[in-house]
Amino acid sequence: xxxxxxxxPFGRADRLQVSQYELDNGLTVLTIADHVAPVVAYQTWLRVxxxxxxxxxxxxxxxxxxxxxxxxENLPQGVFDRRLEELGVxxxxxxxxxxxxxxxxxxxxxxxxxxxxxxERLTHLKVQTEQVETEREVVANERRYRVDDDVSGTMSxxxxxxxxxxxxxxxxxxxxxxxxxxxxxEDCQKFYETYYAPNNxxxxxxxxxxxxxxxxxxxxxxxxxxRQEIPAPPSVIEPEQQGEKRETITWPMSxxxxxxxxxxxxxxxxxxxxxxxxxxxxxxxxxxRIRARLVDDAExxxxxxxxxxxxxxxxxxxxxxxxxEGVDANSVLQLVDEEIEKIKEEGPTAAEMEKGTARSERxxxxxxxxxxxxxxKLGFFHTALDDFTTLFDRVExxxxxxxxxxxxxxxxxxxxxxxxxxxxxxxxxxx
Amino acid sequence: MSESVxxxxxxxxxxxxxxVEIRHIxxxxxxxxxxxxxxxxxxxxxxxxxxxxxxxxxxxxxxxDRIAAMISAQASPDFYALHIRxxxxxxxxxVELFASILHEPLLAADExxxxxxxxxxxxxxxxxxxxxxxxxxxxxxxFDGHPYGQASRGSIGTVERITMEHVRExxxxxxxxxxxxxxxxxxIEDGELTNLLGRTxxxxxxxxxxxxxxxxxxxxxxxxxxxxxxxxxxxxxQIFLGHLGPSVSDVHDLPLRxxxxxxxxxxxxxxxxxxxxxxxxxxxxxxxxxxxxxxxxLSLWTFPAMKDAAPCLQLLLDLFTALHEDGPAEEEVAFAxxxxxxxxxxxxxxxxxxxxxxxxxxxxGLPEDYYExxxxxxxGVTLEQAVTATKESLDPKNLAIAITCTADxxxxxxxxxxxxxxxxxxxxxxxxxx
Numbered sequence: 001x002x003x004x005x006x007x008x009p010f011g012r013a014d015r016l017q018v019s020q021y022e023l024d025n026g027l028t029v030l031t032i033a034d035h036v037a038p039v040v041a042y043q044t045w046l047r048v049x050x051x052x053x054x055x056x057x058x059x060x061x062x063x064x065x066x067x068x069x070x071x072x073e074n075l076p077q078g079v080f081d082r083r084l085e086e087l088g089v090x091x092x093x094x095x096x097x098x099x100x101x102x103x104x105x106x107x108x109x110x111x112x113x114x115x116x117x118x119x120e121r122l123t124h125l126k127v128q129t130e131q132v133e134t135e136r137e138v139v140a141n142e143r144r145y146r147v148d149d150d151v152s153g154t155m156s157x158x159x160x161x162x163x164x165x166x167x168x169x170x171x172x173x174x175x176x177x178x179x180x181x182x183x184x185x186e187d188c189q190k191f192y193e194t195y196y197a198p199n200n201x202x203x204x205x206x207x208x209x210x211x212x213x214x215x216x217x218x219x220x221x222x223x224x225x226x227r228q229e230i231p232a233p234p235s236v237i238e239p240e241q242q243g244e245k246r247e248t249i250t251w252p253m254s255x256x257x258x259x260x261x262x263x264x265x266x267x268x269x270x271x272x273x274x275x276x277x278x279x280x281x282x283x284x285x286x287x288x289r290i291r292a293r294l295v296d297d298a299e300x301x302x303x304x305x306x307x308x309x310x311x312x313x314x315x316x317x318x319x320x321x322x323x324x325e326g327v328d329a330n331s332v333l334q335l336v337d338e339e340i341e342k343i344k345e346e347g348p349t350a351a352e353m354e355k356g357t358a359r360s361e362r363x364x365x366x367x368x369x370x371x372x373x374x375x376x377k378l379g380f381f382h383t384a385l386d387d388f389t390t391l392f393d394r395v396e397x398x399x400x401x402x403x404x405x406x407x408x409x410x411x412x413x414x415x416x417x418x419x420x421x422x423x424x425x426x427x428x429x430x431x
Numbered sequence: 432m433s434e435s436v437x438x439x440x441x442x443x444x445x446x447x448x449x450x451v452e453i454r455h456i457x458x459x460x461x462x463x464x465x466x467x468x469x470x471x472x473x474x475x476x477x478x479x480x481x482x483x484x485x486x487x488x489x490x491x492x493x494x495x496d497r498i499a500a501m502i503s504a505q506a507s508p509d510f511y512a513l514h515i516r517x518x519x520x521x522x523x524x525x526v527e528l529f530a531s532i533l534h535e536p537l538l539a540a541d542e543x544x545x546x547x548x549x550x551x552x553x554x555x556x557x558x559x560x561x562x563x564x565x566x567x568x569x570x571x572x573x574f575d576g577h578p579y580g581q582a583s584r585g586s587i588g589t590v591e592r593i594t595m596e597h598v599r600e601x602x603x604x605x606x607x608x609x610x611x612x613x614x615x616x617x618x619i620e621d622g623e624l625t626n627l628l629g630r631t632x633x634x635x636x637x638x639x640x641x642x643x644x645x646x647x648x649x650x651x652x653x654x655x656x657x658x659x660x661x662x663x664x665x666x667x668x669q670i671f672l673g674h675l676g677p678s679v680s681d682v683h684d685l686p687l688r689x690x691x692x693x694x695x696x697x698x699x700x701x702x703x704x705x706x707x708x709x710x711x712x713x714x715x716x717x718x719x720x721x722x723x724x725x726x727x728x729l730s731l732w733t734f735p736a737m738k739d740a741a742p743c744l745q746l747l748l749d750l751f752t753a754l755h756e757d758g759p760a761e762e763e764v765a766f767a768x769x770x771x772x773x774x775x776x777x778x779x780x781x782x783x784x785x786x787x788x789x790x791x792x793x794x795x796g797l798p799e800d801y802y803e804x805x806x807x808x809x810x811g812v813t814l815e816q817a818v819t820a821t822k823e824s825l826d827p828k829n830l831a832i833a834i835t836c837t838a839d840x841x842x843x844x845x846x847x848x849x850x851x852x853x854x855x856x857x858x859x860x861x862x863x864x865x
Contacts, residue, residue, distance in 0.1 A: 012448055036447060037780040069698075078708070082699045086766060088773020107776045137711025144667035145714055145734055151559050252663040254555045254861050285496030292489065296545065302552035322559075324552045351497055358499035362518050365448040370781045427663070 002029065002219055008389060011368065018378060018388065021215060025227045026199025029218055030378050030388055032206040034371065040111050040207035041375035044102040044118060045383040047202075048195040050175070051097045051168040051234055051313065059139065059175015062095040063183055064191050066135040068102065069093075073124035077131075080117055089114060096173055098312040099383045105372050108208035112217060119221035122196060127189045136181055143174050151251045152320075155259045155422045162245050163261045163316055163420035167238040197228030204379040207371035238263070238314065245420040250427045255302070256323040258332055259422040261316030264308060264413045268385050273397035274405040275308045275317055275413065280356035281348045281406065282306055282339065283319075287355070290319075290339045298335060300327050312384050316420075317413060329423040343410045347403045360398040438608055438632050441789045442624055443616040445782035449519040451617040452783060453624075454512055455632055456790060457610050461585075462508040462578035463644055464601075468593050469578075470550065470585020472511050472605070475598040476504035478546055479513075482537035483528075491528070500525040502532065506583040509723060510794060511605070519618040526627045533606065533631055543595055550590050554582075558861055561662065561835040562734070565669035567865050568658045568858065572831035573674060573728045577649035587863040608635045614790045616782040649726055651675055655830050655853035657845060661838035662860040668740040669732075669835040672747060676720045676729030677824055679795045684720075686820035687729075689812045691718045692771055693763035694754055695731060701763070702731065705746060712739045716747075724796060729824070737836060741844035744834075748827065748848065755825035758818030772806035835860070 005020040010032060021029040050061050071077040084091050087110040093102040106114050147153035157172045164170035174180070203222070205214055241263055251257075265271045282290045283306040294301045304321040321332055348356075367373045382388040464471055480502060481488040495502055498521035505512045513533075517525035557563050567582060574580025584590070611632045615624050651674055677683045695702035695718025706716035712735040721727030731751065735743040759767070779785050779802070788802040801808070832849065834841065838857045846855055858864065 012446065015447070036445070038776055039780045078699060078704070081697075082766070085697045085699055086769045086773075088770055088776065090774065090777055105777050105780075107773050110773070134708065134711045138707055138714055141667070141712065141734070141736060142714040144736055149561060149665055149667045252860070253559050255552070257559075285492065285499075287489070287492040287496040292492065295549070296488065299545065299548055299552075302549065302556045322552075322556045324548075325555055351493065355493075355497045355499070358497065358518065358521070362450070362499040365450050365518070369448050369450065369783065 002215060019211065020388065023198065023219065023223055025223065025225050026197075027218075027222050027225065028202040028382065029215065030202060030204045030382060031209065031211050031214065032374055032378075033209050033211045034206060034374070035208050037371070038108045038208050039371055040106050040108045040205065040209055041370075041372040042104045042106060042111070042114055042118065043204040043372075043375045043379045044122065045202040045204065045379040046100045046195060047098075047200050047383050048100055049096050049098045050171065050173040052195070052231075053168065053171070055168070055171065056179070057183070057187060058171040058179045059173070060183060060187060060191050061100055062173050062175060063135055063139050063180065064188055065093045065095045065100050066139060067127060067131055067188055068121055068125060070131040071126045071128065072121050073126060074120055075117070080121060083117060084114065087113060097169055099380070101379060101383075103372065103375070111209065111214070115217050115221055122201070122222070123225055125192060127185055127192060129185050132183060132185050132188055136183055139174065139180050140177060143177060143180060146174060147172065151253060151257060151424050154249065154251075155257060155424055158247055158249065159259045159261050159318070159420055159422045160316070162247050162422065163241070163263065164238055166236050167313065168234050168236065169311070169313065169315060194228070194231065197230060198222060198225040199227045200230050202379055202382050204375040204382075206375040206378070234313070241418050241420075244416050246423070247421070248423045248425060251424045253424070253426050255325045256327065256329050256426060257424040258321040258323060258329045260319040260333070260336070261420045262414050263418045264315060264317040266312055266314050267310040268312070268390070269314070271409050271413070272308060272310075273394070274401045274409040276360075277356045277398060277401040278343070278406045278410055279306045279308055279317070280359055281343065281352045284355060284359050289343070290336055293339060294321070294332060294335055300324060300332050300335065310380075310384060329425070333421070340410060340414050344407060347407045353403060356401070357399055360395065364395050437637070438628050439612050440624060440628065441612075441614040441786060441793065442619070442621055443614075443782040443786040443789070444618075444620060445616065446618050449618050450516065451519055451522050451615065451619045452514065452516040453619075453627070454514050454614045454786070454790065456612045456614065456794065457511040457513075457605055458612065458794075459605055459610065459643060460507050460509040460511060461581060461583045462646060464578070466578070466581075467589060468585070468597050469581045469589040470583070471593050471597045471601050473504065473506035473584055474543070474546055474550065474590070474593055475601040476506070476511055476513060478538060478543055478598060479532045479536045479602075480504065481542040481546060482539055484531040484535045486531070487537070488542055491532075494528055495525075498524050500528070502529055508579050508581075508583065522619070522627075526631060530630045533635065538595065538598065540595055543598060547590055547593060550584055551587055553584065554587055554590070558865070561665070561667075561669045564660045564662070564860055564865060565671045565833045565835040568660050568833035568835075569671040569673060569730060569831055570728060571864070572656055572658055572833060573651055574649050575651055578646060579649055579723075579725070579727070606635055608632060608637050611635075612790070612793060614786045616786040646725060649675055651829060651831065653829050655828070655832065655849050657832040657834070657849055657853055657855040659838040659842060659845070659855065659857045660833065660835040660860050660865070661857050662835055663837055665737060665835065665837045667734055667736050668841070669734045670740065670744060670747070670832070671730050671732050671834075672744075672751070672830055672832040673728050673730030674826055674830055675726040678724055678726050679722050679797060680724065683820035683824050685808060686812050686816035687824050688720060689764060689767045689771065689809065690754070690759045690817040690821050691720055691729070692767040693759045694718050694750075696767070697770060702733075702750060705750060706733055706735075706743060712736075712743045722791070722795060737840060740834070740836060740841055741848055744832070744845065745848045751825065752827040754821050755827050758821045759814075761814050764812070764814045764817045768809050768812060771809045775802065775805045
């Protein structure tokens, strides 16, 4: 049986409602009935990503995501995807540091069958040698595509590996190549049994649904799943960095690139909103201070951006720049540092604060336009922070950030000692 | 639809979120640009955004960002577009700024030079993207000197040649009321849109002074031509192969889309199954048919490791040939019809998505009910039509193949696959031609 945990107004003028239910086995269900279009977003969020992995078996969460599209007890190989496509469904999945999710966008007439297909693979997946071997090759190719032949992917991987001494964020979600190629059926089966449990899962169903009938179907399909003992999440605390770290690589390219990462905070930390607001001042729109100075005024970079990732544990505040031909990374870093120091001394202007608020508001609404956009926001916040209503708190928090908050977090987190620098230089030196 | 300001408009209203987007489409694209200054339209439209009225570039950027609006320009072979996206509560101010951009741009000489340097830096930066390099190389081969083969942002040579005179000439010829089609989506009503247009494109000079060139039909050189985009130290390749396909008005267009969906348009399609699922050679393998009034590129794309590139290329050629000779099977056509007919609902789920389809419909000259009745149209495609379309439209003997790779390591293997009659050329990844 399911019980309703809460019902929260949602959307413009509270036109909609999010309902949260919990089954006896711990499965969480979030629903929004919204009949503006005959479509439904159906998403399955699992609280497991690469941060939960054994350091000697990195990439397992991601590889397992691939396996989920294979044979199950009641569906021969290939039938899962084929049937979804016949129903006109768009489906895919994604894995990152803290989570894995499977998503379908479907014509509402197909909902019952899609639910059955999703429940089948969550409960009866067959983990077999042939599929594991094939997916290892596919993922190895994905790694070549996204990392080994891609300067951005290589730099991002190196930045995290260098910046984090202990925390699981130091390895990439796709995993190290030697680990990818060594996964066994047993590794995958154990992972499935451990983490793909109802009490580690949130179903998000948004769109043209009859809430009562949909919930009945959820109970019928998922109610028999047994609650599992989920391992405690990683408890490693990253030691405080004691000084700047720097790595340099060379790459076949025409112009250099620069990545900088400052040890910062988790999404749930009270300073996350202030760091996000600081990022708007520095990089938001075309008028962000660092963007305007380096792209337009000094013409040192072709592109530069910063971001504060939304992570369950403390992550890096990152700055990434694509330099122009012949430009040295140190000259870019010097101007970046000057702008950061200015913020620390003078703080943002009233206009910059106004801009930050407006841009946060637009970003919030932009993400809620479609059924899958709504489902993704709910699923993400419920998985990352254990409570989907933090989505709304987030908007409030951003609105409440003060100039003093921005100065304070700039001084606290954007320091030389907390940062790691990765530079990629063109082979043969800057041209 | 409203015609009261003599600008054709399409409106898709939705009050679900307080966001408004307005897309101003210019019925002319980079294919119309003089060959020596390709990219001029993109530069000219972006220059509008670099200072207007009493606001210099910096002040204008700050004014737009303060209300979290986006005002941007896009270029493609057939169309240019100016977009506004804003919160409803800032719509008035966003339109005010857009009107200033449109009617009183500063067109400062130093900003033009800055913009050109920025564009050149973007071109250099794009060389880091191996897929982009192979895709560009394929278009160069397929369109073989035709304007459709040009990069929309131009090349290093063409951008360097652009002067303020070119920019002014472009704007004078194109910023005419009758050149625009305007689409709006989101929290905006018809009367409101009409009123806003009365202050923006509705008050531009009337009449088209731009005479659209009648473009020649693109033609490809016969035979198999390979262009290796040479980049050192590649562990993986990017492979594109293809040739000209039918235009959207061609009788084979929809049947071919059905056939290509079954062949390489979904995860369970034949191409993906053969390349990824059976052999694990690549993360993905896809077939695509561009949409244009003139013949666009029909292409296959995959990205195997260097060690698998030659057998993978052979497999693509074999599958492509088999599709040409045998056509899709009956169950494949039935599957693709279902997928496309049911899936169209997903492309119409928001006001913005519906607007995209309606604008595409209008710009491509498709029937007014094309997407409204898309499911019925697709369901009407017969096996015979799909087979005929693949027989008539696919040509495995006259193909362009573009591969980003470390050329020295792959050239001989590719030569073995494509045969002695094929022409194989190599171009460095940082060539100004790409």
